[in-house]
Amino acid sequence: MSRAVTALNRFGLGARPDERMPADPERWLRRQFEEFDPRPSEFDGVATRTAIAAELADWYAYRRQERQGEGAMAPASGRNERAVAFGESGKRMYREMVGARLESALNDDAPFVERLVHFWANHFAVSGDNSALLRFAGLLEFEAIRPHVLGRFANMLLAVEQHPAMLLYLDQMQSIGPNSMFGARAAGRGRERGLNENLGREILELHSLGVDGGYDQADVTELSRALTGWTVGGLGRGPGQRFVDSESRPGDFVFLPQLHEPGSRRLLGRAYPEAGVGQARSMLADLAAHPSTANHVATKLARHFAGDDPPAALVQRLVRAYRESDGSLPEIYQALIDSRELWVETPLKFKSPWEWSVSAMRALDQTRFRQGIAGFSRQLGQAVWQPRSPAGFPDSDAHWLGSDALMRRVDGAQRLVARAQNPADPRQLAAALFGERMSAQTLQAISRAESPGQGLALLLVSPEFLWR
Amino acid sequence: MIDRRAFLSFAGLGLATLIMPRMALARAATEKRFVLVIQRGAADGLSTVIPSGDPGFASVRGALAEDAEGGTALGEFFTLHPALANTASLYRDRQALFVQAVASGYRERSHFDGQNVLETAGTGPYRLADGWLNRFLGLLPPQDNEAIGLASAVPAVLRGSAAVSSYAPSNLPDANSDLLLRVADMYERDPVLHPLWSDALETSEMAGDFSGNLRNGETLGTLAARLLSGPGAARIAVLETGGWDTHRNQRGGLARNLGRLDATIGALRDGLGTVWRDTLVIVATEFGRTVAPNGTGGTDHGTGSVAMLMGGAVAGGRVVADWPGLRNADLFEGRDLRPTQSIYGVIGGALAAHFGIDQGRVMRTAFPVAERGAAMEGLVRV
Numbered sequence: 003m004s005r006a007v008t009a010l011n012r013f014g015l016g017a018r019p020d021e022r023m024p025a026d027p028e029r030w031l032r033r034q035f036e037e038f039d040p041r042p043s044e045f046d047g048v049a050t051r052t053a054i055a056a057e058l059a060d061w062y063a064y065r066r067q068e069r070q071g072e073g074a075m076a077p078a079s080g081r082n083e084r085a086v087a088f089g090e091s092g093k094r095m096y097r098e099m100v101g102a103r104l105e106s107a108l109n110d111d112a113p114f115v116e117r118l119v120h121f122w123a124n125h126f127a128v129s130g131d132n133s134a135l136l137r138f139a140g141l142l143e144f145e146a147i148r149p150h151v152l153g154r155f156a157n158m159l160l161a162v163e164q165h166p167a168m169l170l171y172l173d174q175m176q177s178i179g180p181n182s183m184f185g186a187r188a189a190g191r192g193r194e195r196g197l198n199e200n201l202g203r204e205i206l207e208l209h210s211l212g213v214d215g216g217y218d219q220a221d222v223t224e225l226s227r228a229l230t231g232w233t234v235g236g237l238g239r240g241p242g243q244r245f246v247d248s249e250s251r252p253g254d255f256v257f258l259p260q261l262h263e264p265g266s267r268r269l270l271g272r273a274y275p276e277a278g279v280g281q282a283r284s285m286l287a288d289l290a291a292h293p294s295t296a297n298h299v300a301t302k303l304a305r306h307f308a309g310d311d312p313p314a315a316l317v318q319r320l321v322r323a324y325r326e327s328d329g330s331l332p333e334i335y336q337a338l339i340d341s342r343e344l345w346v347e348t349p350l351k352f353k354s355p356w357e358w359s360v361s362a363m364r365a366l367d368q369t370r371f372r373q374g375i376a377g378f379s380r381q382l383g384q385a386v387w388q389p390r391s392p393a394g395f396p397d398s399d400a401h402w403l404g405s406d407a408l409m410r411r412v413d414g415a416q417r418l419v420a421r422a423q424n425p426a427d428p429r430q431l432a433a434a435l436f437g438e439r440m441s442a443q444t445l446q447a448i449s450r451a452e453s454p455g456q457g458l459a460l461l462l463v464s465p466e467f468l469w470r
Numbered sequence: 471m472i473d474r475r476a477f478l479s480f481a482g483l484g485l486a487t488l489i490m491p492r493m494a495l496a497r498a499a500t501e502k503r504f505v506l507v508i509q510r511g512a513a514d515g516l517s518t519v520i521p522s523g524d525p526g527f528a529s530v531r532g533a534l535a536e537d538a539e540g541g542t543a544l545g546e547f548f549t550l551h552p553a554l555a556n557t558a559s560l561y562r563d564r565q566a567l568f569v570q571a572v573a574s575g576y577r578e579r580s581h582f583d584g585q586n587v588l589e590t591a592g593t594g595p596y597r598l599a600d601g602w603l604n605r606f607l608g609l610l611p612p613q614d615n616e617a618i619g620l621a622s623a624v625p626a627v628l629r630g631s632a633a634v635s636s637y638a639p640s641n642l643p644d645a646n647s648d649l650l651l652r653v654a655d656m657y658e659r660d661p662v663l664h665p666l667w668s669d670a671l672e673t674s675e676m677a678g679d680f681s682g683n684l685r686n687g688e689t690l691g692t693l694a695a696r697l698l699s700g701p702g703a704a705r706i707a708v709l710e711t712g713g714w715d716t717h718r719n720q721r722g723g724l725a726r727n728l729g730r731l732d733a734t735i736g737a738l739r740d741g742l743g744t745v746w747r748d749t750l751v752i753v754a755t756e757f758g759r760t761v762a763p764n765g766t767g768g769t770d771h772g773t774g775s776v777a778m779l780m781g782g783a784v785a786g787g788r789v790v791a792d793w794p795g796l797r798n799a800d801l802f803e804g805r806d807l808r809p810t811q812s813i814y815g816v817i818g819g820a821l822a823a824h825f826g827i828d829q830g831r832v833m834r835t836a837f838p839v840a841e842r843g844a845a846m847e848g849l850v851r852v
């Protein structure tokens with residue numbers, strides 16, 4: 003039973019009371035590679051990128067018109083209504099997407115893979131801090147992470163960097179080759195338009211090599227130059243939009259040669275001849291194959307599962323799996339499953355608010371929280387897809403383990419218990435979820451509770467439940 | 471059911487042992503307060519304390535040079551950004567001082583590494599596990615070393631062996647007091663959770679039923695003032711502000727953000743009342759931004775920036791700078807303001823004078839390994 007508890011909590015997202023303890027925990031984890039559904043029915047209702055792009059284009063057009071006809075337009079109250087409706091629609095889409103994410107994590111049969119989806123979405127973090135990203139941020143996870151979570155790292159990297167959410171978030175849409183057709187014309191008219199190195203830098207620092215991965219400022223600039231021309235069509239905004247082919251769907255990735263900095267580039271000592279969109283693609287492929295990337299990715303994965311200071315041997319094993327398989331992700335996950343270090347009984351990691359919320363709702367046998375989970379996560383200090391930093395939420399105990407954070411979990415536990423339908427007996431639930439792992443101190447606190455509800459709340463904030 | 475605030479302020483039952491010792495120790499010894507405001511994301515010091523008198527200024531800054539219009543003249547050479555109205559009035563009252571061209575020892579351009587170095591004062595990112603402010607706490611007498619981070623999690627600068635707490639208001643319904651007490655029982659023997667929980671109970675009592683969004687500048691200042699006033703209050707607070715990473719369309723975004731910071735400072739001054747006299751506020755960022763604008767109306771990651779010192783304790787009304795210049799040859803790596811002053815020298819010098827502790831001890835303890843330069847003299851009235 004003990005290994006099953008580890009599999010369910012450390013690798014998975016916590017047990018459900020009705021879930022039978024897997025007899026062969028390793029096999030249970032491996033089988034999830036076949037059972038994982040990249041697009042389960044929970045996602046049926048969420049907005050598509052075409053619909054989002056159309057709504058944004060509409061809104062920008064309205065705002066432009068409004069600016070041009072200042073005063074001559076509808077009365078101020080009409081304008082406000084439109085703005086309020088636009089704001090509300092964005093929040094609704096966002097809540098719907100967070101709800102879908104949660105429900106797939108609550109109800110699907112592959113919680114280990116769902117955990118990995120959340121891990122990668124945080125590795126390739128975007129932050130929904132404005133009206134466009136609020137709508138697009140979740141789609142990056144659904145469209146670029148989920149389809150590739152069991153594929154190769156190189157493919158996930160490319161899908162992410164070509165996703166509208168990333169291109170918008172790291173200002174790639176604004177970046178223009180100074181010597182491109184568009185850049186030269188703008189300069190001729192005395193308007194300075196040029197390079198923005200935000201995406202180029204974060205690809206190297208955060209997405210692939212890692213900050214000590216052996217690149218310098220010149221590499222950042224060269225990658226940024228190669229990336230010019232990578233943009234999103236159909237938003238009705240952004241330089242060079244008139245060049246976008248009318249065939250392309252709104253919200254899709256497009257390459258605009260008119261914005262692309264011409265010439266061959268040099269990245270990490272290697273030459274890349276001019277190849278249009280292919281130039282930066284080749285760079286991304288080489289970055290994915292770079293030993294520093296293997297090291298960076300392996301270290302982050304090890305930290306996620308084995309704690310803030312993962313054993314060096316574990317990291318090395320993951321690096322080897324990455325390099326020997328050409329970055330095939332299931333091979334790396336298999337190396338995690340095969341690592342003795344991850345099967346120890348002592349807890350290795352303090353759960354993030356998201357992990358805690360999902361495991362708490364699984365323990366309470368809940369299947370839905372579509373409207374409430376976005377606000378709930380925000381109150382716990384981890385607003386989904388809004389880390390306000392391209393580095394994502396820190397994956398460290400020190401970040402989440404604070405006195406205030408603890409108070410919020412106690413408040414949150416009480417709220418979750420209050421909305422649970424048929425609350426279980428907390429003593430039986432504790433035994434079903436953790437078996438022998440429950441300490442006498444926790445069991446005593448639970449069994450002395452004044453009500454089953456209070457006992458459940460205590461179970462959810464017990465040390466056993468807070469750590470994994 | 472009594473609510474938890476009421477319950478805690480009675481403090482008569484089993485919980486008394488948990489919260490009484492600290493309250494009992496609190497006495498009106500020194501009234502010194504220190505507030506650190508971290509600008510996360512690399513704030514543009516050149517648009518904050520603007521070197522409008524530099525001969526190269528207008529041409530190299532392009533459209534960003536317009537930030538100086540309508541700003542407050544800080545002597546002949548510098549201009550304060552117009553969004554900083556409270557700050558300007560503090561400057562006129564000689565309670566604000568700016569140090570230009572400062573930086574930590576970090577010379578790369580990653581936010582996350584840069585912030586880590588700013589906060590830990592290691593020789594590189596992640597070389598030291600504890601923050602300089604936590605190490606500094608060890609130099610203060612026990613009744614004067616209560617420190618709090620206004621965030622859900624403790625910021626790196628405050629992490630370390632000295633006990634600190636963190637707080638941010640929440641809109642979740644409060645858990646009832648009986649549950650809180652039972653949680654305390656359950657954690658009693660847990661070496662990690664027990665001290666955290668004791669702090670959580672104490673702080674939630676101090677803050678009262680405060681609710682609000684800490685991204686609102688004024689709210690942040692008001693809450694900080696509340697946690698820093700009254701008996702048993704914290705003496706040291708760390709505030710975090712974000713949104714400084716202005717890669718595009720910098721002018722509007724930066725003005726809004728500076729306005730927010732200025733509102734925080736104003737609310738802090740008003741909320742602290744007479745305690746403001748004994749208060750030192752330092753505003754610092756991980757590094758500056760490029761001198762020239764980029765292709766999208768913004769600036770990219772740079773090096774030298776500005777540090778701001780405010781409060782009744784500050785010997786203000788001036789800008790301190792060993793000005794490096796803005797000509798191409800003057801710039802660090804041909805793109806950034808060259809730093810001429812260590813941020814640690816500024817902080818260490820100010821803290822030593824403010825708390826009346828030997829300068830050498832402060833520098834050795836808080837900044838044991840960083841290339842820190844000499845402690846700067848005369849920043850604080852003593």
